[in-house]
Amino acid sequence: MNRIYTCGRWMVMILIALVSVAPILWMVAGSFRPYQELFKYTSLDIHLIVPVEWTAKNFHQVIFNARDPFLRYIWNTLFVATVVTFLVLVINSMAAFAFAKLRFRLKSVVFALFMSAMIIPGEVTLVPNYLLMHDLGWLNSYKALIVPSMLSVFGIFMLRQFFAEVPNEMMEAARIDGASLPRTFLSIVLPAAVPALITLGLMTFLGNWDSYLWPLIVINDQKMQMIQVGISTFSSNEGTDWSKVLAANTISTAPILLLFLFLQRYYIQGITMSGIKG
Structure with missing residues (x-):
């Protein structure tokens, strides 16, 4: 029973952590996407977090914006x-x-x-x-x-x-x-x-x-x-x-x-x- 309780507690903590971190991960992943790809993946898919086409152009245009x-x-x-x-x-x-x-x-x-x-x-x-x-x-x-x-x-x-x-x-x-x-x-x-x-x-x-x-x-x-x-x-x-x-x-x-x-x-x-x- 103690092992089951410990496993259940860890699963709940991991779930809460994933829910909390998911918006940050999506923000970071979105910053490396071209605009055309940003809202292309809206369902539960690996590419919702991992970009298909990686680009650092967004950071360059933000940092060196006159x-x-x-x-x-x-x-x-x-x-x-x-x-x-x-x-x-x-x-x-x-x-x-x-x-x-x-x-x-x-x-x-x-x-x-x-x-x-x-x-x-x-x-x-x-x-x-x-x-x-x-x-x-x-x-x-x-x-x-x-x-x-x-x-x-x-x-x-x-x-x-x-x-x-x-x-x-x-x-x-x-x-x-x-x-x-x-x-x-x-x-x-x-x-x-x-x-x-x-x-x-x-x-x-x-x-x-x-x-x-x-x-x-x-x-x-x-x-x-x-x-x-x-x-x-x-x-x-x-x-x-x-x-x-x-x-x-x-x-x-x-x-x-x-x-x-x-x-x-x-x-x-x-x-x-x-x-x-x-």
Whole structure:
């Protein structure tokens, strides 16, 4: 019975994995097809996934498109996502440390106000944020993409849960040894929350890599645009040539998949843990 149960569980897991991966496989396969072949095979056939005629022309036309500088879109997105991720980890880790370990007046009230911001949909803040960027003169600049994204209420909450589990005795011992508060934060608290930091970093990087609506609103210069907006513009310019659109999506998806493959162990650990144990 145990063997039957194990086999059944593995079959279900494999089926779920195939259903999840099938759209990605079709996207990658479609990016190597000529347009005439893309929708030719619609039934359950091997050529639904494996192209009959392989071609790399779609990638060449996407990457070296003079009208839509796709490599520029990738660089813009990589720059903004990297800077935002770094600032989020720095600022939110310090805020979470303050809420978890420091004592100050009205701490519970301030933290409750922070948490209440999580129930506000992002669409509600689009107009106020746009007006603020306009008043600051930051429209059509990287500052409009970076500064509003530096604070993550969920990130503060998640890191606070990890920092709260760090024994106070360790911090007290560091203070007795002469370590300053910043030194204690860098040497004791942060190393204990590495899985949470990597998880927050991955989520932040992915969110900015896939950002579409906010860059579409605040960026007008085509050369400064983000990759998702660039893909949509490429799609509208190219009409119904979905092979090039699939090639553009394959290029934009590859960095995220590689990043997740290298850091998935820490990501899963950060998601499943509610704090540091022991």
